Amino acid sequence: xxxxxxxxxxxxxxxxxxxxxxxxxxxxxxxxxxxxxxxxxxxxxxxxxxxxxxxxxxxxxxxxxxxxxxxxxxxxxxxxxxxxxxxxxxxxxxxxxxxxxxxxxxxxxxxxxxxxxxxxxxxxxxxxxxxxxxxxxxxxxxxxxxxxxxxxxxxxxxxxxxxxxxxxxxxxxxxxxxxxxxxxxxxxxxxxxxxxxxxxxxxxxxxxxxxxxxxxxxxxxxxxxxxxxxxxxxxxxxxxxxxxxxxxxxxxxxxxxxxxxxxxxxxxxxxxxxxxxxxxxxxxxxxxxxxxxxxxxxxxxxxxxxxxxxxxxxxxxxxxxxxxxxxxxxxxxxxxxxxxxxxxxxxxxxxxxxxxxxxxxxxxxxxxxxxxxxxxxxxxxxxxxxxxxxxxxxxxxxxxxxxxxxxxxxxxxxxxxxxxxxxxxxxxxxxxxxxxxxxxxxxxxxxxxxxxxxxxx
Numbered sequence: 001x002x003x004x005x006x007x008x009x010x011x012x013x014x015x016x017x018x019x020x021x022x023x024x025x026x027x028x029x030x031x032x033x034x035x036x037x038x039x040x041x042x043x044x045x046x047x048x049x050x051x052x053x054x055x056x057x058x059x060x061x062x063x064x065x066x067x068x069x070x071x072x073x074x075x076x077x078x079x080x081x082x083x084x085x086x087x088x089x090x091x092x093x094x095x096x097x098x099x100x101x102x103x104x105x106x107x108x109x110x111x112x113x114x115x116x117x118x119x120x121x122x123x124x125x126x127x128x129x130x131x132x133x134x135x136x137x138x139x140x141x142x143x144x145x146x147x148x149x150x151x152x153x154x155x156x157x158x159x160x161x162x163x164x165x166x167x168x169x170x171x172x173x174x175x176x177x178x179x180x181x182x183x184x185x186x187x188x189x190x191x192x193x194x195x196x197x198x199x200x201x202x203x204x205x206x207x208x209x210x211x212x213x214x215x216x217x218x219x220x221x222x223x224x225x226x227x228x229x230x231x232x233x234x235x236x237x238x239x240x241x242x243x244x245x246x247x248x249x250x251x252x253x254x255x256x257x258x259x260x261x262x263x264x265x266x267x268x269x270x271x272x273x274x275x276x277x278x279x280x281x282x283x284x285x286x287x288x289x290x291x292x293x294x295x296x297x298x299x300x301x302x303x304x305x306x307x308x309x310x311x312x313x314x315x316x317x318x319x320x321x322x323x324x325x326x327x328x329x330x331x332x333x334x335x336x337x338x339x340x341x342x343x344x345x346x347x348x349x350x351x352x353x354x355x356x357x358x359x360x361x362x363x364x365x366x367x368x369x370x371x372x373x374x375x376x377x378x379x380x381x382x383x384x385x386x387x388x389x390x391x392x393x394x395x396x397x398x399x400x401x402x403x404x405x406x407x408x409x410x411x412x413x414x415x416x417x418x419x420x421x422x423x424x425x426x427x428x429x430x431x432x433x434x435x436x437x438x439x440x441x442x443x444x445x446x447x448x449x450x451x452x453x454x455x456x457x
Contacts, residue, residue: 005079040330041070045088047081047318048079051153051358052100054348055339061349062192063338069331089114099330101149101321103140103391107408109321110143116137116322118147121333123222131360136389137317150340154317154360155283156385157216157405161185161304165192165276179217179305180246186253189276198253200266201246203427207416209262210424212314212405213279215416217306218242218314219395221314223294225407225444228398230451233443234419235437243435247426250392259428271295281316282360284384285378290355301381303388308396314405315389317361345371360386400451411447418443 043278052075059071061256074096076084082255085099087107101109109115111394130138133151141149159182161173169188174181186198202210221242224233231384233239250258255269267284269275271293278284288299306314320336342364348357354374356428357365359382365371366383402408406416422436450457 004093039328040068040331041072042097042335043072043074043095044327044335045074045076045081045101047073047078049318050320051079051356054352054356055152055344057346058351063335065333065392067334067338069334071335077315081159085283086094086181089323092323092325094323094327096323097328098320098322098335100152100318103137103149103315103317103319104403104406104408106141106319106321107143107402108410109147110146114324115148116324116326116332118150118322118331118333118336119145121212121337122147125333125337127331129364134363134383136315136320136363136386136391139315140391141319149317149319149321149373150336151317151319152340152360153283153362154315154316154386155281156214156313156360156382156389157304158282158313158381158385159277159278159305160270160288161277161300161302162189162270162273162285163300164298165189165196166300172301173302174444175302177302177305179220179307181192182279182305183245183249183253186249186277190253192276193273195274197255197269197275197328198250198277199279199368200255200261200269201250201279202262202266202280203250203258203424204260204262204265205417205420205424206262207406207413207420209420210427211416211420213406214246214423216244216312216314216394219248219404220305220309221245222308222396224395224397224399225412226400226448228376228400229457230400230448230455231440232448233353234444235434235441240433240437243423243426243437247423247433248336250427251429259424261263270299281383282313282378284295285382286355286359286375289375289377297377299377301399303381303385309394311385311388312394313385313389314404315386315391409447409451411450415443415447 050154056073062068085101088096122128126396137151137154141147164171169192171185171188190198202213204210218239223236223238223242227233255261255275263280266278266280267287270278289296306312320340326332342362345357345365349370354371357371359365366379374380389404389405394404406412419440422431422439425431426433426436
């Protein structure tokens with residue numbers, strides 16, 4: 001999940017509250033605005049990530065000319081996109097026909113009846129090849145056996161490291177490293193080059209910032225935000241050990257300014273040679289291996305470090321969803337099926353270059369010789385990480401809600417962000433981990449009480 005600072009408006013149905021989302025964001029958005037248009041015009045709300053901008057450039061020539069369907073895009077930074085999407089879908093205003101939503105929102109929106117089911121469209125469109133969608137992505141976008149979203153691209157998380165730096169210290173990265181092994185390596189390579197830290201870990205406040213990697217560490221240390229009976233476990237020994245480990249590691253061997261470092265800062269640090277390792281999103285590999293990158297060919301990729309679990313990588317996808325209130329669902333599906341198709345990936349590869357293909361969504365891409373020729377260093381580790389992610393069983397105990405790097409309930413956006421602020425403060429040395437988690441426990445218990453009451457526990 002990319003670096004994020006985002007806010008989301010209150011969701012209207014069922015007294016569901018969502019606020020203070022953090023997200024990956026460019027500085028500004030642009031686009032055509034929703035609403036209006038004739039029978040052959042659809043309005044699409046989407047995030048302004050580079051892959052989406054490529055899509056926008058290709059639409060007229062390769063979609064509209066083929067189908068006669070004009071697409072009006074509203075393209076926004078992710079924080080604004082989240083606000084706009086929550087307002088639109090909760091009110092069912094019908095201003096937009098399609099929007100980019102993640103695997104955090106889609107299950108919540110599906111249960112609220114805000115997104116249209118896609119299973120019938122898929123059944124009528126065998127050329128779309130739903131079976132080619134990576135199974136973990138299908139599962140994350142399916143609710144009660146019905147598909148509600150189609151992935152545009154997806155990611156998991158893994159450990160990225162400088163092969164040459166480790167080799168200079170006589171270190172071989174284990175094929176399946178534990179967190180203790182990673183900490184030991186970080187200590188040994190800290191200072192291996194002038195100004196080089198041992199590892200980069202997110203410390204910036206936000207549920208999608210520091211809490212994303214940290215929650216995967218909590219999972220593999222045996223912790224959880226809530227147990228299956230909705231009892232808060234934020235100050236439990238396992239959660240505490242994981243958080244103390246994370247804070248100690250980044251304070252002792254992490255990047256400068258760690259308390260304000262997110263995805264972008266860590267990407268820059270590894271690219272510029274300021275750190276020897278980085279644990280984060282698999283999507284970063286495309287930038288590290290891009291033509292012109294000073295570290296192209298120097299990076300190794302290992303699975304997300306573990307302790308008690310067999311795997312620990314997260315799962316995230318930007319996906320297409322159709323608003324239930326849309327009166328143009330047939331045209332909307334034609335757009336969704338094109339924008340998430342094998343043919344579209346091939347188009348991007350041929351017209352724009354294979355490093356720009358939106359990856360992490362379809363199995364066939366990982367057997368495409370043209371794609372593999374440009375991504376051989378990270379394609380297999382990425383696929384293995386995505387396939388190994390299981391949002392329903394991310395830890396050692398049953399959970400009351402799915403999610404690996406988050407808990408898939410509306411309240412987590414506010415809860416995770418509030419807790420993250422104190423953890424970031426601990427990384428900055430301004431607060432103890434115990435103090436941060438004591439406050440976090442109270443916040444989590446306030447959320448848990450609501451669910452226990454609803455479920456009669």
